Amino acid sequence: MCVSRAVLPLILRAMRYLDYAATTPVLPEVTDAMVAVLTGDFGNPSSVHAYGRAAREIVEDARDRVASAVGASPAEIVFTAGGTEADNLAIKGATRKLRGNGNHVITTAFEHHAVLDTVEWLGHDEFETTVLPVGPDGLVDPAAVAAAVRPSTILVSIMAVNNEIGTAQPLAEIARAVKGANPSTLVHTDAVQMLGNLPVNVHELGLDFAAFSAHKFGGPKGVGFLFARSHAPVEALLHGGGHEGGLRSGTLNVPGLAGLGVAAEIAAKEVDHKIERVGGLRTRLWQGIEDSIERVRLNGHPTERVPGTLNVSFEGADGETLLLLFDAAGIACSAGSACQSGAIDPSHVLLAIGVPREIAKGSVRFSLGRESTDEDVDAVLEVLPGIVESARRVG
Ligand SMILES: Cc1ncc(COP(=O)(O)O)c(C=O)c1O
Incomplete structure (x- = not known):
């Protein structure tokens, strides 16, 4: 050594x-939950037998806790390997699904690279992108967002809380302004820095998608989730066994999800x-x-x-x-x-x-x-x- x-x-x-x-x-409570799974419940949640059913129960318990921490219903939660993947799933998945309806995407200049680079990548394809400026106080003006929305705008992605300066956006106003300008435009937010720092209710905020990451609120790294409003159009990026309702194939990280569920619950409570x-x-x-x-x-x-x-x-x-x-x-x-x-x-x-x-x-x-x-x-x-x-x- x-x-x-x-x-x-x-x-x-x-x-x-x-x-x-x-x-x-x-958090110690998170470690305890993860160790209990690592040492006791090694089953694959997709298996039909009792080992599988025990693992599935852990996964669905985590889904319930996470959903209630952000004001969603459990069916609206898609587990991912962190915030970056959740952002990619919302942005690439929704635009892919809706590309017949329009080709315009809006974001802001101070997003995390998980959003900024993903939107830029769309711009190399057939999409037109608008990167809105941000005010000197770090706030995005809802009226400026609405003014940028076109009939062809299929997605607006604006972060909830900036990771570098900590500014929190008027998300509900932004979502309302977007829907007022074009009711069929979807609203995604990178909420990775939000849970545990501000109260979250995705439906009250009027969001279609929101990305979260466990390691920002006392959970393990490499685990997160996407809130995708019921029936929100989104296409899978990872194909395989059809896990997570076909939206994210791959055997689930059961210990990580057990930790995520406990961490989300504590974050919301405290x-x-x-x-x-x-x-x-x-x-x-x-x-x-x-x-x-x-x-x-x-x-x-x-x-x-x-x-x-x-x-x-x-x-x-x-x-x-x-x-x-x-x-x-x-x-x-x-x-x-x-x-x-x-x-x-x-x-x-x-x-x-x-x-x-x-x-x-x-x-x-x-x-x-x-x-x-x-x-x-x-x-x-x-x-x-x-x-x-x-x-x-x-x-
Ligand atoms: C605002 C924001 N978005 C996305 C991410 C990426 O999340 P993850 O590390 O879970 O991929 C981070 C992490 O630093 C972040 O702060």
Whole structure:
């Protein structure tokens, strides 16, 4: 075993985790549910015998829990291998099914790449795509969305909560505006950062599709689901044994789904408490940053946001340097979306809301969550002035 592998657990024990938007620790209740399945219920849920029936019960129990966490009916849940797959299924699946009815798709400039790249991919085919701009506060204007809808628009995909800046969109208004402009246009939202951070009711929001991912709310990685409104037109991307009502073939990840169900239920149950407690921590962190550092800006809307995510630009500092210095000081945070960490280019989200390139490069996302404490906030505020000063000297 190399030395770094040996000491890493010790380093991790001493660190403070402020990267909940990248992923969350698995809840103990989730681990228990998964271990029980891994050690006791190895059956294939498609088998007819008792082993299969036991596994099927676990899957359907997870479906019930997930459906009730988002205000859907169990038949409207399609299990996937995470948020990326759920986004792809909604966007590619719906447009494929409806391509005789139109060829126009709308999204926004600050979507996660799971949506942005999928829509761009459609554009290489026979589809016309509109990528709407986003306001400087990170909000999408429902009237601007409605104005972009055409008779040929078959799908609008606008994220519920931005993963980098935490801004929450007026989803119900957007869905209403879209349907008002063209009642047959479908509305999809990437809700990966929503469950556990805001109350979710997909029907009250007027959605046709919504994508979710377990690892963002205390569940395991590689498991998620798509809400597809009853009778919403969608075609399968994966073909095979016809699982999930023919929409997603492949033997189901039973332990993962057991974990997903428990995590979704807890996330929905605790959301109000989390908004209050974690929101308070985030406010204190931002006030501390504003009080101690000059030339800082908060990215995203000041109030229309999820409780834990705080994106801050430190003018004159380099984001990569800031991250490395925070890491060395025992604080795990992020320069933007996790998938882009390591890339030198400034975040497409910050550029989309009009943050100048040079300032965008000096941005850090702190994201707090269920296990975050006052001590985590204190730890950041204690090392922050020294770190920003050093990063500004470098760059
Ligand atoms: C907004 C958003 N959409 C989609 C994804 C992708 O989800 P998954 O990691 O489950 O594929 C993420 C993950 O970072 C995300 O934050």
